[in-house]
Amino acid sequence: MDTRAVGLNAIGIGKSYGAFRALKDVSLDIGRGEFLTLLGPSGSGKTTFLMILAGFEQATSGRLMSEGVDITARSAEARSFGMVFQGYALFPHMNVEQNIAFPLQVRKMSRDAVGRRVAEMIQRVGLTGHEKKLPAQLSGGQQQRVALARALVFEPSVLLLDEPFSALDKHLRGRMQDEVKRLHQDFGTTFIFVTHDQSEALSLSSRIAIFNHGELLQVATPQDVYERPANRFVAEFLGEINLLPVENIGDCSIGTGGSFEGARLTGPRQEHAGGAGTLAIRPEHMSLADGCPRDANGVAASIIATTYLGSAMRLGLATRGGTRIIVTLPTETAAKALTNGPDLWVTWPMDKGFLLPEGR
Amino acid sequence: MAAAAPFSRAEEEGPSVSLAPDHRTEWGRQATPRRASRWIGFCFIAPLLAFLALVYVIPFLGVAEWSVTLPKPGIGQYERLATDPLVLSVFLRTFRICAIVTFVSVTAAYAIAYVWVRGTLLQRRLTELCILIPFLISVLTRAFGWLALLSSRGLVNTWLQASGLIDSPLQLARNEFGVVLGMTHVLIPFAAFPLASAMRSVDERVLLAARGLGASRLRIFWRVFLPMTASGLIGAALIVFVFTLGFFVTPAILGGGRSIMVAELVYLRMFQSPDWGLGAAVSVVLVLIVGALMAALFRFARPAMIGGGR
Ligand SMILES: Nc1ncnc2c1ncn2[C@@H]1O[C@H](COP(=O)(O)OP(=O)(O)OP(=O)(O)O)[C@@H](O)[C@H]1O
Ligand SMILES: [Mg+2]
Numbered sequence: 001m002d003t004r005a006v007g008l009n010a011i012g013i014g015k016s017y018g019a020f021r022a023l024k025d026v027s028l029d030i031g032r033g034e035f036l037t038l039l040g041p042s043g044s045g046k047t048t049f050l051m052i053l054a055g056f057e058q059a060t061s062g063r064l065m066s067e068g069v070d071i072t073a074r075s076a077e078a079r080s081f082g083m084v085f086q087g088y089a090l091f092p093h094m095n096v097e098q099n100i101a102f103p104l105q106v107r108k109m110s111r112d113a114v115g116r117r118v119a120e121m122i123q124r125v126g127l128t129g130h131e132k133k134l135p136a137q138l139s140g141g142q143q144q145r146v147a148l149a150r151a152l153v154f155e156p157s158v159l160l161l162d163e164p165f166s167a168l169d170k171h172l173r174g175r176m177q178d179e180v181k182r183l184h185q186d187f188g189t190t191f192i193f194v195t196h197d198q199s200e201a202l203s204l205s206s207r208i209a210i211f212n213h214g215e216l217l218q219v220a221t222p223q224d225v226y227e228r229p230a231n232r233f234v235a236e237f238l239g240e241i242n243l244l245p246v247e248n249i250g251d252c253s254i255g256t257g258g259s260f261e262g263a264r265l266t267g268p269r270q271e272h273a274g275g276a277g278t279l280a281i282r283p284e285h286m287s288l289a290d291g292c293p294r295d296a297n298g299v300a301a302s303i304i305a306t307t308y309l310g311s312a313m314r315l316g317l318a319t320r321g322g323t324r325i326i327v328t329l330p331t332e333t334a335a336k337a338l339t340n341g342p343d344l345w346v347t348w349p350m351d352k353g354f355l356l357p358e359g360r
Numbered sequence: 361m362a363a364a365a366p367f368s369r370a371e372e373e374g375p376s377v378s379l380a381p382d383h384r385t386e387w388g389r390q391a392t393p394r395r396a397s398r399w400i401g402f403c404f405i406a407p408l409l410a411f412l413a414l415v416y417v418i419p420f421l422g423v424a425e426w427s428v429t430l431p432k433p434g435i436g437q438y439e440r441l442a443t444d445p446l447v448l449s450v451f452l453r454t455f456r457i458c459a460i461v462t463f464v465s466v467t468a469a470y471a472i473a474y475v476w477v478r479g480t481l482l483q484r485r486l487t488e489l490c491i492l493i494p495f496l497i498s499v500l501t502r503a504f505g506w507l508a509l510l511s512s513r514g515l516v517n518t519w520l521q522a523s524g525l526i527d528s529p530l531q532l533a534r535n536e537f538g539v540v541l542g543m544t545h546v547l548i549p550f551a552a553f554p555l556a557s558a559m560r561s562v563d564e565r566v567l568l569a570a571r572g573l574g575a576s577r578l579r580i581f582w583r584v585f586l587p588m589t590a591s592g593l594i595g596a597a598l599i600v601f602v603f604t605l606g607f608f609v610t611p612a613i614l615g616g617g618r619s620i621m622v623a624e625l626v627y628l629r630m631f632q633s634p635d636w637g638l639g640a641a642v643s644v645v646l647v648l649i650v651g652a653l654m655a656a657l658f659r660f661a662r663p664a665m666i667g668g669g670r
Contacts, residue, residue: 091570106575
């Protein structure tokens with residue numbers, strides 16, 4: 001519905017605090033109307049990058065472009081991107097209506113128009129009946145809605161959200177995630193969303209940018225970062241993964257593979273430098289068998305621990321050489337596999353593993 | 361309307377209230393040390409309470425008795441107080457000076473506290489020095505210091521005359537101007553402390569949010585920062601007003617007997633003319649006014665004093 005959304009191009013953005021480099025040469029193209037998530041551990045520079053996008057912080061180096069215009073030096077007021085802060089940052093002395101009306105009054109909109117827009121926005125975020133309450137009288141989820149409404153009511157070209165749900169309980173978090181997704185579709189604005197929760201990032205975004213130590217490690221769709229991580233850090237950060245050390249990496253007729261405890265394991269064809277490396281496989285891509293499979297990878301292992309997770313079972317195994325492997329299976333499948341005793345084979349399709357370069 | 365917040369909290373804590381029977385014994389055991397520690401606490405403040413009673417409350421009750429017994433029993437002194445033009449004019453002047461001093465020192469303290477809390481590191485340190493050093497110098501010394509500056513042969517007049525800007529000395533002391541100036545100087549730190557505390561509790565992100573929503577600096581100040589520090593303003597104004605009401609040294613010296621304020625009136629009635637009954641009645645009224653203002657202070661501005669902000 002909105003055509004005001006803009007794209008942003010960060011070109012070689014760096015930020016130093018004294019000798020400490022909080023951001024190192026970050027280049028990132030953000031598409032118009034996209035839902036981009038900045039994901040990374042605490043202290044990785046996500047907030048710093050967001051503050052530079054919003055104009056609250058000045059980058060030490062690099063440029064910021066918007067639709068071909070250099071906006072590096074433009075002030076935060078002039079950029080007027082909507083922003084939802086960690087901890088909401090609502091005006092404590094204003095009630096819900098006044099909070100949401102603030103950006104419209106700044107824009108010198110007529111009283112009638114302000115009233116209409118605020119009422120519409122209150123209805124859209126489900127705050128009807130709470131118009132006259134002060135922020136301190138609202139629950140966490142309601143405060144979050146006010147913050148969203150205040151940031152969206154003036155139809156900003158970009159909405160920046162800094163860990164908006166970190167203070168909410170799991171149930172409410174899920175509901176708010178759905179709501180934010182809906183608001184993104186309704187408004188069509190470019191959303192840039194910071195989180196350190198990988199499942200939140202995977203479920204919400206059109207693309208994920210992964211940060212660590214001030215560096216941008218990978219930008220790709222959720223499926224790509226999950227199934228084709230650029231390096232070991234990304235692979236491990238996005239959820240549980242099995243890492244098998246392999247040697248003698250080389251190509252064969254069906255892909256690229258390496259040796260692990262005497263067996264030849266194969267993954268999809270990819271660039272490699274030979275020698276040793278790591279083969280990474282997600283636990284949910286593995287299954288159990290009582291013999292070595294012919295057209296899939298297989299490793300002999302024995303079960304050492306089982307954890308019941310409700311719908312699934314998490315099995316801890318050890319190979320003959322002592323490497324730990326984790327397999328998650330639907331509860332019934334796991335129960336069937338367990339009847340054959342502790343010694344069995346872990347198998348996975350050849351296209352599901354991927355080789356990670358050594359180091360990093 | 362503030363009741364809504366505690367309600368929602370109670371709701372969240374609801375389920376945890378149901379205690380298993382074996383927990384009850386633990387609660388019972390806890391009660392004993394808690395009650396004991398409360399008494400120990402009282403023991404610590406008891407000497408202070410006793411001192412206050414001995415030095416203030418008992419003598420004040422004596423003064424209150426004088427006000428209705430001297431020179432003869434009855435409320436005659438209070439009737440005099442309400443009708444005597446001299447007494448009324450002193451009360452009126454006191455309130456006028458209090459209002460001016462409160463306005464000037466709270467306004468100045470607001471600016472000072474702003475730099476103190478939000479300035480650069482150097483600005484903050486300098487402000488701290490400028491607030492603390494005068495704060496540590498006795499009020500009497502400072503009053504005489506002002507007199508040395510402001511009297512008709514004081515430094516200011518000497519300079520102005522030497523530079524040829526004026527022919528005859530300006531009347532800077534021994535009038536309301538001198539009193540206001542001297543008292544403002546004394547009271548600015550008292551206003552700056554609660555204001556700085558209120559400003560410190562303003563969340564930086566709220567101000568950033570206002571900026572991000574497109575507001576100019578002026579609008580952020582009027583619509584966000586000022587209202588968020590309003591409790592500190594009320595607290596500072598009440599503190600200054602209460603102090604000013606009972607001020608004696610500074611007005612007595614800088615007013616030079618011409619701009620008499622209430623406290624000085626009491627002194628004069630008690631020690632210069634044998635009019636103890638009226639002096640006592642004025643004292644009682646003064647204490648009642650101060651008491652009411654202190655009650656207002658604790659009622660409305662306590663969070664700002666303690667640093668809670670909102
Ligand atoms: N004003 C500052 N002065 C000095 N160092 C800073 C400043 N602001 C941030 N940093 C440093 O920059 C690094 C990145 O901080 P940033 O707030 O961007 O992390 P983050 O990824 O948002 O982490 P979190 O998930 O904990 O919010 C941190 O190591 C932090 O200590
Ligand atoms: Mg952060």
